[in-house]
């Protein structure tokens with residue numbers, strides 16, 4: 001099946017940032033076979049982009065989709081993770097709720113132009129099942145933590161879960177299972193090493209929260225006289241398969257270690273700002289050519305699962321932090337949401353830019369809304385004027401999943417009803433819990 005996409009401004013996001021005004025792209029099944037001003041090949045169907053912007057699907061490198069029921073709960077509660085999230089998760093989270101939350105969250109991501117995500121949570125088999133049904137490109141990692149949690153009555157139960165979960169999904173064409181110790185300070189050294197060995201055994205990614213919290217930094221200073229990054233490096237836990245989420249409190253030496261070991265970073269700016277935690281040194285990381293992708297974090301931390309508001313925030317905050325209007329031009333910001341994200345997950349040979357031979361993961365953003373006129377520079381329009389509601393069309397691996405801003409394979413209303421039914425008990429318990437804080 002060949003599909004021609006025409007009447008679009010194409011941002012290829014390749015290394016040369018090739019752009020085609022009034023361009024065309026031809027795909028055959030899951031692959032891009034022609035792209036440019038015009039395409040010469042025949043086609044079976046044609047999509048008129050109505051002068052929208054065609055760009056690669058966005059990549060969300062850090063999230064927790066199962067946490068949809070937590071969205072908006074206790075947003076301003078200090079030390080929410082330990083006082084509120086961990087206990088409530090242990091008490092109330094079920095495989096069914098993770099499944100329905102994940103399907104709903106994937107709908108939200110697809111409708112906002114995200115085609116690939118990296119998720120870490122509990123019951124990740126349910127997330128993988130949901131991703132398979134929703135036809136998204138997914139990295140799914142089972143959380144490992146040093147206390148009994150909703151998926152195990154044993155501390156570190158996630159390690160056993162990984163033993164069957166990873167082989168089960170390892171050869172799926174769109175789904176990559178991985179190992180996800182929760183954080184540097186919620187796993188002891190021995191279990192971090194076991195988790196790392198497991199990731200190496202199956203040759204899958206390894207992702208954890210790192211250099212995120214004040215008390216995490218204090219703990220490593222006191223116990224090891226090292227930063228969390230130095231600790232990971234010292235114990236050979238940093239390598240090219242590692243994705244570090246947050247990295248707010250890293251110094252120049254940490255950045256050198258991340259680069260030397262080939263690890264990647266997920267930048268979750270909105271979540272970090274909302275929690276008052278600080279701002280990751282993005283400029284310094286990019287100057288050292290560290291692979292950095294953008295992450296929404298979970299819906300309880302970042303609230304929305306989209307990268308448009310994130311792109312604008314990244315540009316504004318990092319220009320301000322560096323007192324430099326020239327810094328972080330719009331092309332670089334769009335690249336963080338696309339090609340750089342693909343590099344961070346080592347899938348840039350497949351996705352992240354629109355090039356012949358790559359998979360057909362792409363989106364079309366409408367340009368006919370009130371905030372998008374006049375349109376001199378499509379990169380600027382995407383970063384500063386657009387919003388997630390302008391995403392009109394979304395393809396993943398050659399399949400049309402969103403058309404005319406509507407999900408094509410599932411009904412959003414049905415996903416919402418299923419989630420509402422399954423989360424009613426959770427919601428009651430959660431409200432009681434929050435009242436008691």
Ligand SMILES: [Zn+2]
Nearest residue numbers: 209245297298
């Ligand atoms: Zn997180």
